[in-house]
Amino acid sequence: MDNPRRTFFKAAGATFLGAAAVSRAGAALLPEAAQQTSPATLPPSPPPNGRPFQPLVTLNGWSLPWRMKAGVKEFHLVAEPVVREIAPGMKANLWGYNGASPGPTIEAVEGDRIRIFVTNKLPEVTSVHWHGILLPSGMDGVMGLTQPPIAVGKTFVYEFQLQRSGTFMYHPHADEMVQMAMGMMGLFIVHPKDPRQHRVDRDYGFILNAYDIEPGAATPRVNTMTDFNLWTWNSRAFPGIDPFVARTGERVRIRVGNLTMTNHPIHMHGPHFEVTGTDGGWVPRSARWPEVTTDIAVGQMRAFEFDALAGDWAIHCHKSHHTMNAMGHGVPTMIGVEQHDLVRRIHELVPDYMVMGDRGMHDMAEMEMPLPDNTLPMMTGQGPFGPIAMGGMFSVVKVRDDLARGDWRDPGWYRHPAGTLASELSSEYTAELPPESRAGAPAADAATVQVRKPHGHTGH
Numbered sequence: 443m444d445n446p447r448r449t450f451f452k453a454a455g456a457t458f459l460g461a462a463a464v465s466r467a468g469a470a471l472l473p474e475a476a477q478q479t480s481p482a483t484l485p486p487s488p489p490p491n492g493r494p495f496q497p498l499v500t501l502n503g504w505s506l507p508w509r510m511k512a513g514v515k516e517f518h519l520v521a522e523p524v525v526r527e528i529a530p531g532m533k534a535n536l537w538g539y540n541g542a543s544p545g546p547t548i549e550a551v552e553g554d555r556i557r558i559f560v561t562n563k564l565p566e567v568t569s570v571h572w573h574g575i576l577l578p579s580g581m582d583g584v585m586g587l588t589q590p591p592i593a594v595g596k597t598f599v600y601e602f603q604l605q606r607s608g609t610f611m612y613h614p615h616a617d618e619m620v621q622m623a624m625g626m627m628g629l630f631i632v633h634p635k636d637p638r639q640h641r642v643d644r645d646y647g648f649i650l651n652a653y654d655i656e657p658g659a660a661t662p663r664v665n666t667m668t669d670f671n672l673w674t675w676n677s678r679a680f681p682g683i684d685p686f687v688a689r690t691g692e693r694v695r696i697r698v699g700n701l702t703m704t705n706h707p708i709h710m711h712g713p714h715f716e717v718t719g720t721d722g723g724w725v726p727r728s729a730r731w732p733e734v735t736t737d738i739a740v741g742q743m744r745a746f747e748f749d750a751l752a753g754d755w756a757i758h759c760h761k762s763h764h765t766m767n768a769m770g771h772g773v774p775t776m777i778g779v780e781q782h783d784l785v786r787r788i789h790e791l792v793p794d795y796m797v798m799g800d801r802g803m804h805d806m807a808e809m810e811m812p813l814p815d816n817t818l819p820m821m822t823g824q825g826p827f828g829p830i831a832m833g834g835m836f837s838v839v840k841v842r843d844d845l846a847r848g849d850w851r852d853p854g855w856y857r858h859p860a861g862t863l864a865s866e867l868s869s870e871y872t873a874e875l876p877p878e879s880r881a882g883a884p885a886a887d888a889a890t891v892q893v894r895k896p897h898g899h900t901g902h
């Protein structure tokens with residue numbers, strides 16, 4: 443990613459302006475629009491100028507560089523078609539900003555005066571609404587109501603002063619259904635003026651989004667109202683979503699905005715968290731309570747914080763069909779249905795026919811089914827103990843005692859301390875069980891058995 447200062451000189455240099463021309467022509471010059479097409483999570487770097495703040499880590503994303511011009515922070519967004527890798531093995535044709543969907547995170551500080559140039563390289567008109575930010579009505583970006591459309595090929599400029607810190611978003615307010623279904627959105631973080639306020643050790647952010655992409659296709663169906671089939675965080679589906687890493691004891695904040703067409707109860711295993719920020723800013727300390735799931739409605743933003751505990755902790759949407767990738771919802775429930783004779787007869791006609799679902803759907807996680815090109819398996823991801831069998835809105839909070847401060851790399855899988863790992867009861871102990879509990883199914887009262895003969899397994 444370009445340093446904003448360097449970006450400025452590159453932009454100015456490209457026009458070969460003489461010193462005398464800079465004052466007038468320079469005032470109209472657009473800042474260079476930085477591009478980033480990689481879905482990697484970029485580690486944060488401290489702001490090169492302006493008020494200090496602790497930068498956000500955008501999950502599978504990045505933050506937009508700016509330049510300072512006479513005390514104003516200038517950003518340049520380019521609305522354009524992009525190709526986004528949803529997860530390894532699948533790319534989607536989306537619309538976004540500056541090379542990616544979602545667009546880069548805009549980060550600034552309470553009190554900053556900012557100027558945002560928006561260039562439209564889409565095949566149709568657009569506008570940008572600064573979702574949740576207090577600003578003059580005429581800067582609100584609602585096509586027809588507060589501004590004319592940004593025509594194809596044209597650039598608009600928005601300028602306002604940031605009055606309140608918090609977690610906000612940006613997205614079009616022109617042909618919204620199509621443009622948001624195509625992935626046009628981004629985070630907008632306003633940091634507190636005093637960097638000691640609301641201080642955390644690690645600050646993560648992502649947007650909940652969803653697509654309807656037919657298996658084998660690459661372009662979303664834009665008229666879908668509710669029946670989306672790819673549930674994503676920052677336009678990534680598990681196992682394409684990076685983990686949230688932290689060191690034991692660190693204070694971690696995760697900020698989430700919802701621009702899908704349904705609510706998502708975001709559930710985190712392990713440490714309890716508190717919602718510390720909502721759509722309008724910060725929640726007073728006296729109004730916070732511990733919880734493990736927070737429901738995020740359409741159009742809402744939530745920031746929650748916790749003290750990191752060592753382990754690998756799942757974090758996911760608790761609607762279980764949102765932790766799966768594209769599938770056919772029309773599949774009948776086959777649990778308990780004996781299909782084998784039927785399968786034998788179908789095989790005579792359709793040699794590739796596969797039986798599924800007669801013992802639940804777990805087999806789907808292990809089988810190698812032929813999939814159309816550019817299609818993600820429905821339930822996938824490999825963990826240290828076998829298939830994780832998830833997709834969509836799922837990731838892992840990875841907390842380690844020995845992670846260095848400022849180290850953002852994936853530390854691998856957790857090494858469980860001796861005596862802290864669930865394991866199968868060995869045959870030595872099952873021999874003591876009444877015969878009806880021995881075969882196959884887990885013991886009805888396994889807890890009692892374990893209390894009587896505790897296991898001494900020590901992990902891996």
Ligand SMILES: [Cu+2]
Binds near residue numbers: 706707761764
């Ligand atoms: Cu969900």
